Amino acid sequence: MSKKKARGASRAADAGVPEAHVQTPTVSEQDARQAVATLLRWAGEDPMREGLRDTPKRVVTAYRDWFSGYLSDPADYLRRTFEEVEGYDEMIVLRDIEFESHCEHHMAPIIGKAHVGYLPTNKVVGISKLARVVDGYARRFQVQEKLTAQIARCINDVLKPRGVGVVIDAVHQCMTTRGVHKRGVSMITSKMLGDFREDARTRNEFLRFIDIANG
Numbered sequence: 001m002s003k004k005k006a007r008g009a010s011r012a013a014d015a016g017v018p019e020a021h022v023q024t025p026t027v028s029e030q031d032a033r034q035a036v037a038t039l040l041r042w043a044g045e046d047p048m049r050e051g052l053r054d055t056p057k058r059v060v061t062a063y064r065d066w067f068s069g070y071l072s073d074p075a076d077y078l079r080r081t082f083e084e085v086e087g088y089d090e091m092i093v094l095r096d097i098e099f100e101s102h103c104e105h106h107m108a109p110i111i112g113k114a115h116v117g118y119l120p121t122n123k124v125v126g127i128s129k130l131a132r133v134v135d136g137y138a139r140r141f142q143v144q145e146k147l148t149a150q151i152a153r154c155i156n157d158v159l160k161p162r163g164v165g166v167v168i169d170a171v172h173q174c175m176t177t178r179g180v181h182k183r184g185v186s187m188i189t190s191k192m193l194g195d196f197r198e199d200a201r202t203r204n205e206f207l208r209f210i211d212i213a214n215g
């Protein structure tokens with residue numbers, strides 16, 4: 001492997017975040033419905049009975065909603081920034097962003113809240129766009145650690161702020177409704193970049209703002 005290639009590979013590994021890809025479906029809706037009907041038959045049901053006749057169609061529509069993240073690149077939501085917000089250079093935090101995702105191991109729901117903060121340089125973004133970025137990554141098959149890192153990396157790459165912090169607190173239904181069956185368990189992950197990683201005061205201010213311990 002060339003030196004250049006080796007460096008590139010290690011940078012990607014450091015970041016630990018694959019690019020968000022935009023995926024146009026390669027499977028027809030009809031085939032997706034057939035797959036749902038097969039699962040129903042496998043579970044012991046008759047997909048043609050009255051109550052289930054429209055279920056494959058409904059499930060495919062629900063999947064289109066739950067996995068709509070594949071249809072767009074979340075970074076695009078951040079591209080329309082407001083330059084130079086006069087007199088403001090302090091931390092901006094959006095907390096309690098509710099999201100629904102699905103774990104890539106069991107395709108079971110992950111339901112939780114994301115908290116996002118950044119320290120702007122000269123660019124700020126419409127605050128709803130942070131929630132759109134969370135949804136853009138959540139509406140895919142996910143691992144919580146990856147989701148957390150992707151959101152932070154996306155904000156960092158596009159806004160180039162002094163720092164970014166992302167904390168996610170979520171319940172994995174693959175742990176509560178099956179497998180170990182542990183209710184009341186939530187998983188907390190965080191990704192800190194720039195000043196949020198290097199400077200304990202910045203990080204603590206963010207953690208105080210989101211106050212997840214009390215809330």
Ligand SMILES: Nc1nc2c(ncn2[C@@H]2O[C@H](COP(=O)(O)OP(=O)(O)OP(=O)(O)O)[C@@H](O)[C@H]2O)c(=O)[nH]1
Pocket residue numbers: 103104105142143144145172174175178179180
């Ligand atoms: N770190 C991490 N683990 C996850 C996440 N979502 C699910 N998991 C875990 O992924 C693991 C998959 O383990 P496997 O042993 O392959 O699957 P399994 O036999 O269904 O495991 P059990 O859930 O223990 O029944 C499980 O321990 C899940 O709890 C996540 O977002 N992050």
Ligand SMILES: [Zn+2]
Pocket residue numbers: 103104105106107108172174175
């Ligand atoms: Zn799972």
